[in-house]
Amino acid sequence: MSRIGKLPIELPSGVTITVDSDAITVKGAKGELAVPHLSDVTVVVDGAVATVTRNNEERVARAQHGLQRSLLFNAVKGVTEGFEKKLEVNGVGFRVAASNNELTMSLGFSHEVKYKAPEGVTITNDKMTIAVSGIDKQQVGQVAADIRSLKKPEPYKGKGIKYVDEVILRKAGKAGK
Numbered sequence: 001m002s003r004i005g006k007l008p009i010e011l012p013s014g015v016t017i018t019v020d021s022d023a024i025t026v027k028g029a030k031g032e033l034a035v036p037h038l039s040d041v042t043v044v045v046d047g048a049v050a051t052v053t054r055n056n057e058e059r060v061a062r063a064q065h066g067l068q069r070s071l072l073f074n075a076v077k078g079v080t081e082g083f084e085k086k087l088e089v090n091g092v093g094f095r096v097a098a099s100n101n102e103l104t105m106s107l108g109f110s111h112e113v114k115y116k117a118p119e120g121v122t123i124t125n126d127k128m129t130i131a132v133s134g135i136d137k138q139q140v141g142q143v144a145a146d147i148r149s150l151k152k153p154e155p156y157k158g159k160g161i162k163y164v165d166e167v168i169l170r171k172a173g174k175a176g177k
Contacts, residue, residue, distance in 0.1 A: 005041075005065035009050040009073050012080050017045045017072075024072060028079025031120075031135045035071045038064040043072065050076075078135040085144035087130040091151075091159035098125040107151040108159075115147055123147075129164070 011017065018025040024035045024043060037043065040061035041054050052069040054061040077083075089096050095106040103115040103123050117123045121134040121143050130147060134140045144163070153160035155171045162168060 003066075005052055005054070005069045007069065009052075009069065009076060011045075011048045011050060011076060013048075015076055015080060017043075017050055017076075019043050019045065024075075026072070026075040026079055028076070030079050030082055033075040033078055033135060035068075035075050038068045040064050041068045043068065074137045078137055082133055082135050083137045083140045084131060084133040085140055086164040087132070087144060087147055087161050088164050089128045089130065089151075089161050090153070091157075094128070094151075094159075096125050096128060096130060098123050098130070103130065103147065105150065107161075113150055115150065117143060130161075 012028075015026065015028045018027075020037065022037055024037050026033050026035065040056065040058070041052055041064050044051050044053070050072060052065060052072065054065045089105070091108060093106065093108065097104045101117040101121075101123055103117070103125070105113045105115070107113055115123075117132075118139065120136060121132060121139055123143070124131045124133075132140055132144045132147065134143075148161045148163065151160045153162040153166075153168045155169060156173055158168050158170060
């Protein structure tokens with residue numbers, strides 16, 4: 001039995017789940033998300049609790065059991081609380097400015113780098129910290145990864161864009177004679 005899949009999902013007040021044959025719709029205070037309904041599992045909503053059960057004991061069904069529960073749990077958490085990732089910009093002369101969901105950065109290139117956030121994701125900044133927030137966990141993580149890939153942190157001086165909780169292993173420079 002899947003340890004993740006067998007856990008029930010508590011539905012906070014104000015959250016409704018609609019189960020269709022191909023998609024599961026989760027509505028809450030922050031918005032609405034659609035989760036694909038996987039073929040070998042069944043989702044049952046009973047009052048304020050949603051449970052995921054698998055239809056058979058095949059390998060694919062066992063794999064989809066935990067996946068379906070995780071996708072549904074993240075959708076419920078997204079429409080109630082939302083998700084946020086924070087990035088930190090380190091480097092002399094590096095600058096960040098956010099306006100109208102567009103990020104303008106000076107990252108040591110000969111030109112400014114602009115990044116426009118997709119629909120449903122909000123980008124804000126406070127000095128050298130960038131906050132990416134939204135209701136879709138996958139989309140928030142992808143936008144944060146895209147911003148980080150513009151100037152990955154390097155191991156010698158630590159310059160670049162990194163996650164706030166990320167640890168950059170530093171290397172020693174050249175050994176002088």
